[in-house]
Amino acid sequence: SAVISQKPSRDICQRGTSLTIQCQVDSQVTMMFWYRQQPGQSLTLIATANQGSEATYESGFVIDKFPISRPNLTFSTLTVSNMSPEDSSIYLCSVDGWMNTEAFFGQGTRLTVV
Amino acid sequence: AQSVSQHNHHVILSEAASLELGCNYSYGGTVNLFWYVQYPGQHLQLLLKYFSGDPLVKGIKGFEAEFIKSKFSFNLRKPSVQWSDTAEYFCAVRTTSGTYKYIFGTGTRLKVLA
Numbered sequence: 001s002a003v004i005s006q007k008p009s010r011d012i013c014q015r016g017t018s019l020t021i022q023c024q025v026d027s028q029v030t031m032m033f034w035y036r037q038q039p040g041q042s043l044t045l046i047a048t049a050n051q052g053s054e055a056t057y058e059s060g061f062v063i064d065k066f067p068i069s070r071p072n073l074t075f076s077t078l079t080v081s082n083m084s085p086e087d088s089s090i091y092l093c094s095v096d097g098w099m100n101t102e103a104f105f106g107q108g109t110r111l112t113v114v
Numbered sequence: 115a116q117s118v119s120q121h122n123h124h125v126i127l128s129e130a131a132s133l134e135l136g137c138n139y140s141y142g143g144t145v146n147l148f149w150y151v152q153y154p155g156q157h158l159q160l161l162l163k164y165f166s167g168d169p170l171v172k173g174i175k176g177f178e179a180e181f182i183k184s185k186f187s188f189n190l191r192k193p194s195v196q197w198s199d200t201a202e203y204f205c206a207v208r209t210t211s212g213t214y215k216y217i218f219g220t221g222t223r224l225k226v227l228a
Contacts, residue, residue, distance in 0.1 A: 041221075042218045042221050103216060105150075
């Protein structure tokens with residue numbers, strides 16, 4: 001299993017500003033994922049972050065809006081840039097053990113943009 | 115397009131009632147199947163998973179799910195719910211070929227009345 005710590009757990013931000021969310025894993029993992037969970041909706045994959053390469057973004061998400069860093073095998077950051085109220089959501093970091101294991105999730109970051 | 119459908123968005127049951135939550139997916143290739151649970155204020159946790167073999171899988175806390183390949187379904191069941199089962203339940207599919215990623219259903223909010 002993997003233990004994932006996300007910071008901050010919640011934040012209230014002004015529109016037009018940026019917020020960087022940190023994700024720390026207690027073991028080395030190849031693939032890390034960032035999800036968004038908007039109110040009343042399911043988890044939507046934003047991007048996949050592999051160490052040593054650029055993140056792969058899903059349709060509807062772009063690097064300029066959600067830049068991701070993956071400096072090593074235990075850490076990643078997601079930045080929500082130039083925020084608007086529509087960005088208010090829970091952002092989740094996840095890692096996948098692949099093969100016969102499942103994905104593990106952080107506690108999430110609850111972002112409110114005012 | 116790949117998708118996961120959960121038929122029940124909100125379910126209210128009395129303690130000791132039986133539970134069945136529906137999940138259907140749309141994907142032509144081989145998949146791994148999961149049910150995750152999110153208790154109030156907590157992170158997503160795995161209830162059970164199916165990779166191969168016996169299509170009836172048992173998870174934690176008395177939950178089970180049955181994979182019916184012909185129906186593209188993976189329904190979650192519990193014979194007798196408890197108040198502590200109040201949570202949100204997510205069905206998820208992990209694609210195992212082509213683009214590797216998870217697809218989540220919209221979730222079902224279960225409320226169990228004591």
